[in-house]
Amino acid sequence: MKRYLFLWTALLLAGSVPAQSYDGLWPGMNNLFQLSDAQSRSVSPENFSGEKGQGGKADPADATTPNRANAALAARDLGRGWKVNPYIDIPSGETFTLADIEGPGAIQHIWMTPTGNWRFSTLRIYWDDETTPSVECPVGDFFAMGWGEYAPLSSLAVCVNPGSAFNCYWPMPFRKRCRITMENLNDEEPMRLYYQIDYTLTEIPEDAGYFHAQWRRANPTRNSEYTLIDGVEGQGHYVGVYMAWGVHNNGWWGEGEIKFYLDSDRDFPTICGTGTEDYFCGSYNFDRDGVYQTYNTPYAGLHQVIRPDGMYRSQQRFGLYRWHIADPIRFSRNLRITIQDLGWRHGGRYLPQQSDIASTVFWYQKEPHAPFPVYPDWEQLEVN
Template identity: 55%
Template sequence: MSETPLPFNGLGLNLGKLSRLSNAESRSLCAENPTGAKSGGARAVPELDENGNPTGASRELGLGWKVRPAVPVPAGQTIEIANVEGPGAIQSIWMTPTGINRHAILRIYWDGQDQPSVESPMCDFFASPFIGGSNYHFAQLTSLAVCVNPGNAYNCFWEMPFRKHCRMTVENIGLDDFRLYYQINYCLTEVPDDAAYFHAQFRRSQPVERGGVHTLLDGVKGQGHYVGTAMGWQVNHNGWWGEGEIKFYMDGDTDPALSDGKSVAGSTGFPTICGTGTEDYFLGSYNFENKATRQYQEFTGPYAGMPHVVRPDGVYQSNTRFALYRWHIMDPIRFKQDLKVTIQALGWKRHGRFHQSMDDISSVAFWYQTLPTAVFPPLPDAAGLEIV
């Protein structure tokens, strides 16, 4: 019996199936074809000045010659970059914005929902939180789900099926205009009944409260699976910072009180899945340290990495900062009813005791689930997102 071809390609695609034919129809959205329509690309014509003469870099070439490669995103405005009728699936996204990338907010809406299923500053969505500030720091990232390439190219390969509709927007919450170059590749195809919807949510603890934990995700209802974590971690103390455990509470894990009526560890309770330390969760060990150089060692891999370490310079660059990611591509965390995810901020102090750190932590949680999408907590404003 022959195997049915996959309706769309994704992270789980076996290269041995790449030659299989499919009835899916390939489409692509960009500034040169904003609707993704068949034969809809390269139709822009050069704008005219007050005398009726063509302007712009293609003024001598005309129709079909790179007339509109980018779109403006004015300060305080939201633009729509995808409005697609399904069924289908987003297969890859390439973006490169100008300006402060943390002020560019990416949102994705599935099947006509008013609530976005994806909401994140653009740089954080691509696991590059410290690229997004006014002090530009580039770091290469190469993984299966996300790549960040020179000079500032964001790439995403998360598979994003939808049945009825896909809408994608970019909001500029900053004070300055910026331009956005983008390419969204998708296909029109049947979507299997068991295909879930892609979600991503940003959160920030600035700082983590004393005695508390950083919550990556809470309030998720429905069946699904958790597939990834991207974090930006600013250490606000000396010494090692990564002893904290990540915890996954799922399908009715409760918050029982202790015998004295007090709640356990950050009012969180007992999880089904509990990690052993921050660097362990991100698939490192022993401080992410290169023993030869006695320095933090950046690394990127298919499933996990620490692509970026921002080091103090002794003057104005006073904090150490880390960009981290962990993709659960081979080991998705399945839940049937609900999900909550937290991580502790723990370091060391004298006499072998843990230090509860008040670090500045931002995160994006990635997961798939059935609809509807629960309402997300309010996104911080521009000041609340700023990296200083």
């Protein structure tokens, strides 16, 4: 039968797919018992290739070679096989290839613990020998930590756990090749990274789309409207967004409607929301008794509220996510998404705002994808 991959995956996560439709890609509780010919593999600093039987082979004698025996000193009494290279260091201005995998297969889980300024570390993912990335964004924003500060997050697609453990569960199929890189844009210090990328080698359905993620920012917004994504061309479906929203004015800030322009919609969208907090599955200003209430759910949350402290924190800042796992928004030709930047002012009037908004949009589509906007330099990335 025809497999609509993402709906199928969402149902798997919910444990509601009949066992006979499971082919070893993404199991759910309802079919976890079912065996498969898929092969499990994992890339980490202890096994850069991910090949079978090649983990934990780092030699302490290679301590003079960068990223080959970084913990040789700690392992000096135990020797080879005892946690000799559990992490990498990425010098300022350099890019490191975290994984280069031959397919067909699918990324199932990514775990990492990046140090330093999370806005200054750029994660990129390339599918099937493409020359421009399908994923390009600061590592903090990819894992819903755009303000550079830890906040616990528990959802189906992304989890951030103590002390700063980033986890991603977006399924990422590929047919020929997957290449993942990290660039350190910080001109002051190296980046230390522990990471593990878990994947399966298996056949991929013909109708499987490729995972994409794109970062944008406006500081401040213009004309009180922010564009989350534009210029997406081809067939696919939008599966969610993380937003780092910094407010420059007093009062409630989230009156703006989100609008989805599907398949050449022009002046008016096909899907129009009713307010910012409503889109993120909250209501009435996220407010109980005059206090913002943070929340984590499988599909949506306001997981971070950063309040002014009278010293260096001068504005309110918010972290929000909305995953369309059970309700992907499908497009056949193109996609554009905007959100209004509106608050309240005297007399019950809307207040056009000029906020600092950054977003990371996630979607699946057929390749090739349209070119991404030029990636900004550190001045446009920095939280300020």
